[in-house]
Amino acid sequence: GQSLEQPSEVTAVEGAIVQINCTYQTSGFYGLSWYQQHDGGAPTFLSYNALDGLEETGRFSSFLSRSDSYGYLLLQELQMKDSASYFCAVRSNDYKLSFGAGTTVTVRA
Amino acid sequence: ETGVTQSPTHLIKTRGQQVTLRCSSQSGHNTVSWYQQALGQGPQFIFQYYREEENGRGNFPPRFSGLQFPNYSSELNVNALELDDSALYLCASSLLSVANYGYTFGSGTRLTVV
Numbered sequence: 001g002q003s004l005e006q007p008s009e010v011t012a013v014e015g016a017i018v019q020i021n022c023t024y025q026t027s028g029f030y031g032l033s034w035y036q037q038h039d040g041g042a043p044t045f046l047s048y049n050a051l052d053g054l055e056e057t058g059r060f061s062s063f064l065s066r067s068d069s070y071g072y073l074l075l076q077e078l079q080m081k082d083s084a085s086y087f088c089a090v091r092s093n094d095y096k097l098s099f100g101a102g103t104t105v106t107v108r109a
Numbered sequence: 110e111t112g113v114t115q116s117p118t119h120l121i122k123t124r125g126q127q128v129t130l131r132c133s134s135q136s137g138h139n140t141v142s143w144y145q146q147a148l149g150q151g152p153q154f155i156f157q158y159y160r161e162e163e164n165g166r167g168n169f170p171p172r173f174s175g176l177q178f179p180n181y182s183s184e185l186n187v188n189a190l191e192l193d194d195s196a197l198y199l200c201a202s203s204l205l206s207v208a209n210y211g212y213t214f215g216s217g218t219r220l221t222v223v
Contacts, residue, residue, distance in 0.1 A: 004151075033211070033212075035214075040146075040148075040197060040217070040219075041216055041217075042113075042199070042214040042215055042216045042217065043152065043199070043201075043214045044214070045211040045212060045213070045214075048211060087151050087152070089151075094165055095157050095159075095164050095165030096154050096157075096165050096167060097142065097154055097212065098154060099144075099151030099152045099153070099154075100151050101149075101150055101151045102149075102150070102151050
């Protein structure tokens with residue numbers, strides 16, 4: 001089966017940088033994704049890492065180390081609209097997408 | 110692109126009843142998956158359909174079943190509803206051949222079982 005661990009909450013001020021770590025245990029790892037969800041709405045795809053290294057998409061970057069079963073999402077230049085829940089999700093080669101319990105990010109003025 | 114739409118948005122059912130939730134996939138997407146999200150938790154994978162065939166299933170009992178139609182729309186059926194089935198049900202579509210495996214989610218159906 002799959003299990004993912006990520007912090008439950010993070011609080012930071014506008015303009016700051018936040019890193020959300022995710023460790024996972026899975027069989028048949030295919031890739032690590034990150035999703036953002038505002039107040040129980042639709043999760044929105046942010047990024048995907050299949051290979052080790054850093055992927056940068058605007059203010060958001062995601063990193064993966066397959067040997068450490070570890071990844072992180074980096075949120076830069078935090079804005080109030082970034083207050084949301086962030087989920088890491090592992091895609092395994094049996095077509096399942098397994099989500100972590102989510103990290104609630106609160107951005108303060 | 111019209112995105113993923115789900116219906117209904119909210120639903121209240123009685124324990125023991127059956128429910129059907131519907132999902133219209135994003136145009137061009139051939140894969141649809143369904144998730145159950147309890148309050149304060151991450152989405153839990155129920156199953157996935159690719160070209161009308163189930164090709165992946167999570168740890169959900171057989172009373173959770175689904176269909177995918179030729180136009181790639183989909184249904185989730187739940188029989189013999191239990192109180193613990195109360196949750197947000199999310200549908201997501203994707204194009205299986207796309208390398209980044211990004212899924213487009215709908216806004217979900219909030220199911221309450223009383």
